[in-house]
Amino acid sequence: MKRTEIVYLYDIIDANPNGDPNDENRPRMDAESGCAKVSDVRLKRTIRDYLHESGGQEIFCRQIEKSDGTIQAGKDRAEDFFEKVTEKARNEAKTVLDKRALIEAEVLKACIDVRLFGATIPIPKLPKNKNEKDSSVTLTGPVQFAMGTSLHRVEPRFIKGTGAFASGQGAQQKTFREEYVLPYALIAFYGIVNEQAAKTTKLTDEDVEALFESVWYGTKNLITRSKFGQRPLLLLLVEYSEPNAYIGRLDRFLKIKPAELRGEAIRDVGELTLDLAELASALNGKKAKIHQLRYAWDKRLKLSQEPQGDQFMGCSATNLNYE
Structure with a gap:
């Protein structure tokens, strides 16, 4: 490149x-x-919409309606990708940091907009670890517009x-x-x-x-x-x-x-x-x-x-x- x-x-x-x-x-x-x-957000929205609607590419930052009619929050979107991880890998995740690594890898593999523009992804803690705090992933995008x-x-x-x-x-x-x-x-x-x-x-x-x-x-x-x-x-x-x-x-x-x-x-x-x-x-x-x-x-x-x-x-x- x-x-x-x-x-x-x-x-x-x-x-x-x-x-x-x-x-x-x-x-x-x-x-x-x-x-x-x-x-730049307006231009990136144009790019994301075309990639998703015309190119069939997965986009992380898009509006998704939940079953109750509300719109997904960032944490909900992160959970979507945690669910795509194998059951074995999910069960082996001991901490929120383990979960963060799994979600980051899955998002980068699936979502072209994150590979292009980066993202800040909120990571909910594991339900079994009540004393943990939520985490996040911050990825700086290699493509930037003024x-x-x-x-x-x-x-x-x-x-x-x-x-x-x-x-x-x-x-x-x-x-x-x-x-x-x-x-x-x-x-x-x-x-x-x-x-x-x-x-x-x-x-x-x-x-x-x-x-x-x-x-x-x-x-x-x-x-x-x-x-x-x-x-x-x-x-x-x-x-x-x-x-x-x-x-x-x-x-x-x-x-x-x-x-x-x-x-x-x-x-x-x-x-x-x-x-x-x-x-x-x-x-x-x-x-x-x-x-x-x-x-x-x-x-x-x-x-x-x-x-x-x-x-x-x-x-x-x-x-x-x-x-």
Whole structure:
């Protein structure tokens, strides 16, 4: 496995990329820059949903309803995996630490999201050891994303509409729905795959390929009302030939042209060009340590430097051919 830096761009039209529950579910914003923000948790949810629903992969962090209609807590989820351990191994577990080791091994074997992103797993004590305390497993994920940020200023728009149901039994007046949307935003995420941390969670090359695919196609699969209208536009993977090689925050090198374009007025990706000059310069400064670039690109996003054969921004490159 190679150290890999990730740059991912997608856009959103007339939707809310990531509502803030502490602010009337308005789109998350940076007050100083006027740019939209999207949490890494939101992107990871997109990835998890695609891996589970389209890829059939087991996911640890997902909502599971119990027989009484309540939602599983973390301890309940941990017990699910303790039950998957052989009866012999369960019976041989003498302490909560023994139980913790069994659950950790089972979760890492089964759950791709824990191998990717890590997790904190609460471990209930064994019923036979009443004097013990509960324990937990903390695994640091080898794949991490920073918060996503729009490459331009945005201006949320307030929308009010009628709902399908009356406000109460016997009432004539329909309910109203109120929401905030962004007319347009081009959002960039930065992430990294750390090959050293991958050893701890037993992350495989196959897991990493599934991650890249789920970033792209998971975005396409977002069909809820508030998230519909998102399009993956560019996924760039910088694979290094040397351990621990690193540039960092590649998204900060991205700019949009023309520079005088008023961000709040943008309504379509066709109105702008992604300026890759600074990113290309940064990559060429580390070219000796770069194994290759891999990329997926929707040509609706105009680039200042387009891939040419097996070259992109002066580096050897391979097209992922995602559609």
